[in-house]
Amino acid sequence: MPEAVDTGLTVQRRDGEVVPFDPGRIAVAVTKAFLAVEGEAAQHSTRLRAQVRSVTDAVLEVLTRRQAAGRPLDLEAIQDQVELALMRAEQPKVARAYILYREQHRQAREERARQASAPAQPAAPQRPVVHVTAADGTRAPLDTQRLVTVITEACQGLSDADPQAVLTATDATVYDGISVKELQQAPVLAARTLVEREPAYSTVAARLLADSLRSEALSFLSGSPESATAADMAERYPGYFAGYIQRGIELEQLDPQLAEFDLDALGAAIEAERDLDFTYLGLQTLYDRYFLHHRGTRYELPQAFFMRVAMGLAVREIDRDAAAIEFYRLLSSFDFMCSTPTLFNSGTTRPQLSSCFLTTVDDDLSAIFAGIRDNALLAKFSGGLGNDWTPVRGIGAHIKGTNGNSSGVVPFLKIANDTAVAVNQGGKRKGAVCAYLETWHVDIEEFLELRRNTGDDRRRTHDMNTANWVPDEFLRRVESGEQWTLFSPDEVPDLHDLYGTAFAERYREYEAAADRGELRVFRRVPALDLWRKMLTALFETGHPWITFKDACNLRSPQQHVGVVHSSNLCTEITLNTKPGVGQTRDGAETAVCNLGSVNLAAHVRLLQDGPGAGTVGLDTEKLRRTVTTAVRMLDNVIDINLYTIPSARRSNLSHRPVGLGLMGFADCLYRLGIPYASDAAVAFADESMEQLSYWAISASSDLAVQRGRYPSFEGSLWSRGVLPIDSIELLAEARGGELQQDRTQRMDWDALRSKVISQGMRNSNVMAIAPTATISNIVGVSQSIEPTYRNLFVKSNMSGDFTVINEHLVAELKRRDLWDEVMVGDLKYFDGSLWEIDRIPADVKELFATAFEIHGSWLIQAASRRQKWLDQAQSLNLYIAAPSGRDLDELYRMAWHTGCKTTYYLRSTSATHVEKSTLRGTDGKLNAVSANASAAPSASAAMPSPGPIAATPAAAAPSASAGKPSPGPIAATPAVTVPAASAAMPSPSASVAASDIPTVLPGSDVAACSIDNPDCEACQ
Incomplete structure (x- = not known):
């Protein structure tokens, strides 16, 4: 142990007294930590004494080097350096023992403090008067009592949140002359630093952020500085709400039709206490990207935001006030959430509410650039794009008009990539597009290289997603070790529209034609070699994703009116597209989908009655009510929507597809006590999706009675009584019975089939599980179906x-x-x-x-169970820690064999x-x-x-x-x-x-x- 020496350093104790620094105290504490790990018998060990001296010397060296002359050391900083020295000495167990020692002493100090005094509110720190500087430069004393009140209010109802801890951390950052904005941020930042120790502080930080937002919004509307506590807002929200609507219309941001609602009734329906339900991530996301603002000043409060979205969706309802209140309550309760474009634009002067757009790009120069123009117009108001590029002829194909040879599809993809970067959705989020190409296209190998960071950058698309559109025939040849032939689509034009058995037969005919010399551009490769290249590219770059053409088409309800040529940006939408005919592109259809997601976690609770009374389970009656209202909201989007291109309007009004999904799946499993990697989790995925599917189809059928069937209903699978659970057999038949997908049913599907046949459907497609990346943050639950x-x-x-x-x-x-x-x-x-x-x-x-x-097989098995109930698809991410080629091969073929329609990102661990x-x-x-x-x-x-x-x-x-x-x-x-x-x-x-x-x-x-x-x- 070091002898007492004069180091020239001083230490400020917790009571404020400054004393000389004694290295011996460090040696004693470190020795106790070692003994806690190694036992008392080690106290006589020469090795231990050497280790203690080494750690002590290391701490002393750092403190001496870092300490400013004449300034006393902070006791906590010294202890931090001890822990750091132990970790650098590769003694993690000893470091943990030391941390535990510190924690025990900290708790003891807090307990003594609590016993000494237990004030109702945290005590404001005793310090010299601090002045706050307003925007106009005037200074006023800090209102410490309001700061205490706001922090105390933010912690109310959260048993594990300590207002004193937040106040103490806030005080450490406050200084004389602090600006109003900095003062508003200080408690928020103080609370967020405590989140890692206690999740409740995320809610505290959100409530403190809400206080700042209230001041910002109320001051903007009144024209003078104002503030209000959360408790005040129960009375102030109705008056604020009417003023907010009026000001938004004056600024030409809100639709003037909103003024025609009964604003008094809607204001009275606002539930101010729901402002307290956000997490910090959720509210900060809304603040930064969703709330209306004028030149950077937010004037939209959270409950006004939800009511504005609800009013925008109810604007064409017969009793629009009642509908708006119903929609508001569903949104603000977090039981359901609309997709981001709907939240951005509902109730505004430009109500582009749809999430996803799918197009087919035809093999004509004017059509190609018209498609790129369409991408720009659709992306401008937050649309995500999926482009089918398969019709564009490949490298070396003949161009009749110029008597030259084609450069292939890649140069045009580069232009589409740069367009997505340029049109960045109004600065709210990056433009986003995914290009799809079928596996038989002669440019497929160049397509696989698009996201690499090496090679000719003119043939790279670093900002655009890509996906393989894979027919079953290709995977059959992978498994049988056969050859695969690549063609240029101008010579085999009908392959683009064929799928299943018809595709396989026609494909073999074209191979025979190539062998006879009747085709000019083709190339043969071993199917397995191309499959390897596809998986290697997927692993190295995350692209192209693997999606399955035949499963998407054979189970599509709309086979009678077209073909699914691609999915969308996130691989959950499977709708028909048409490129149109001639220069005017007559008959072109751009598929549109309108998304929203049920918060499944909000429907898992302690059941009060029924078979599962007294246990935690899925509240199926609540789920029925939520789904019924949600489907109505999504159907309303179709009629209200601002269509930026005519082919999108034509398609959406003809087929009226919507995509109801879910989020919070992992939270449900935690509440049920079910590990994700278990048969029970797979069963819950099956049962919960069956419930959602049943009620969604039922709700759309009931809407058909009220509002009429969608125009292209006759001839659809729906009209023939073929529901999603039934269409599995169509896929199985096309695969010769080789489909490993569960068919178990629990609900009364016969009754629903009869209902659909007699009543019809309001929507051609009803369900799709989107990633919910942002809206799940807003709601505060796990994303989509993700672990x-x-x-x-x-x-x-x-x-x-x-x-x-x-x-x-x-x-x-x-x-x-x-x-x-x-x-x-x-x-x-x-x-x-x-x-x-x-x-x-x-x-x-x-x-x-x-x-x-x-293991990814559990995710695929659960996805297969969900897929049997879905008329569209799901965003299925797969995760790898240290993969091999064999792992990837088995996972993606398992997805194909079990009937999944699409897969999404392949995720690796992050830096x-x-x-x-x-x-x-x-x-x-x-x-x-x-x-x-x-x-x-x-x-x-x-x-x-x-x-x-x-x-x-x-x-x-x-x-x-x-x-x-x-x-x-x-x-x-x-x-x-x-x-x-x-x-x-x-x-x-x-x-x-x-x-x-x-x-x-x-x-x-x-x-x-x-x-x-x-x-x-x-x-x-």
Whole structure:
């Protein structure tokens, strides 16, 4: 132990006294931490004494180097350096013991303070008078009492949120002369720094942000500084609301028709207390991107926002006031949420409310540039685009008009890419487009290269998504090891419109014609080699996605009027498109879909009656009511919508498709206590989707009675009594019975079939599961059908960086008395994974396994169960930690064999992890972890390699790597057998481990899309 020496340093104790710095105290504390780990017998160890001296000297050296002359050291800063020195010495267990020691002493101090005095409100800090500087430069004393009141109000009803902690953190940032805006931000920032310790502070931060927003909006409308507490708004909302509508119309931002509503009745219906329900991420997202503003000043408050959206959707209802109130209550309760374009534009002077647009680009120069122009017009008001480029002739094809040869489809894709960048949806989010190409197109191999960072940049599209439109015949040849022929579409024009058996037969006829020399442009490749290239490109760049042409068409209700040539930006929409005829493009149809999502988590609760009374389950009656109103809202979009191109209006009014989806699936599983990687989770996916499908179809049929059938109803599958659950047999028949998709039914589908045949349908398509990336943030639940990304991480999007913590996990750890400062530190150190944390029980680890710890076969199996109920598709992301070619081959063929229509992103681990600089004792460790793969916990080590996708008993699963706890059942895959590949892609190099850097294939330059990439449309 170091002798007492005069270091020249001083320390300020917690009571304010300044005393000389004594290194011996550090040595004592470090020794106790070592003994806590190694036992009292180690106190005589020479090694231990040497380690203690080394750590003490390291701390002293840092403090001496960093300390400003004459300024006393902060006690907490010294202890932080001790933790850091222990981590740098590769003593994580000792560091945790030291953290626990600090935590115990902190709690003891707080307990003594509570016993000494327990004020009703946090005590305002005693400090010299602080002045606040207004925008005009005038200064006034800080109103400390209002600050205390606002912070106390923000913590009300949240048992684990301490107003004193927020006030203390706020006080640390307040200074004399602080601006009004900075003062409003200070408590918000103070609360958000506490989120990692307690999720309730996210709600606190949102409520404090709402206070700032109230001041901004009320002051704008009145023309003078105003403020109001949350409690005040119960009385002030009605008066504010009428003024807000009037001012929005004056500014030409709101539709003048809104003034024709009974604003007094609507204002009285506003439920001000619902402003308290947001998380910080949700409200900040609304503030930054959704609320109406005038030159940067927001004047739209949250409940006015929801009412404005509801009024816009009710503007053509017979009793529009009652409808607006009904729609408002559904939105503001977070039971259902419209898609982003509807939230942006409903009730405004430009009500472009639709989410997705699908087009087919014809093989003609004027048609190509008309299609690119359409992209720009559709993207301007927040539309996501899916373009079918298959008709455009390939490289080397003859051009009759010039007697030259074509340069293929890629140069035009480059122009479409740059258009998406230029038209960025009014600055609210990036323009977003996805190009689709069928697998038989002669340019397919160049298409696979579009997203690479190497090669000729003039033939790259770094900002555009791409997707393969894959016929069944290709995958059959992959499995049989046969050849595949690539054609130019100008020589085989009818392949574009054929699918199923008709496609396979005609395709073989064209191959025979090529062999006879009747075709000019074609090329043969082994189907398996092309499949390898497709999967390699997908892994290296995240593109092109794999989507299945035949499944989308054979199960489409609208086969009688056209063909599904592509999906949309996010692969959940499967609607017909037509390029039109001639220069005027007569008869062209741009498919349009209008989206919204049920918050499934809001419908899982403690049941009060019925068969499951007294247990947590799905409230099916509430779900019926929600779905019925939601379908009506979505149908209204079609008539209200602003159509920027005539082919979109023509298509939407003819077929009236909508896409009702869901979000919060992972939250449901947590509430039910069901691990994502389990048969029970697959069953819940099946049962919940069956309920949603049944009530959505029923609601559309009832609307047909009130409003009429959609014009192209006759001849559809609906008109023949073929519901989505029935259309599975059409796909199975085309595949010769080779379809591994469950057909179980639980509800009275015979009665619904009869109803649909007799009443008709209001909408050609009713369901589609979108990614819900932004609206799930607004609502505060997990995205769509996604598993949890990480239990603790920093999310980046256009609104900034946000600490996201799994509140369900925190609640469970609290219940088991395991939530403390040490657990926070462990979660951050292990990047939100539980598998390395010894004291967490196995059942908790299984329940809260994260996306990269769950084998993708579980996601596919659940998706297959949902797909049987859907008339469209779902945005199905797959996750990989340390993949091999065999893994990818098996996963994507499993998706095909089990009847999935589409897949979406292939996700890899990201280089962005939890911000460890806020973890006491690990400052500086982040760089070491990122730079040294061997020092980081391996993602793949937590999950045994699944091997072939087949029924695998949990007990027989391969063991995890040495020293790592095995997830056990998580590695077991559902009982689906997929033929093994005859060859696999190269596995990742042994030198590349699953760590804090993305895993890449040898020689590749980029990794699959990272889930928290703020440039990725799905993350917006």
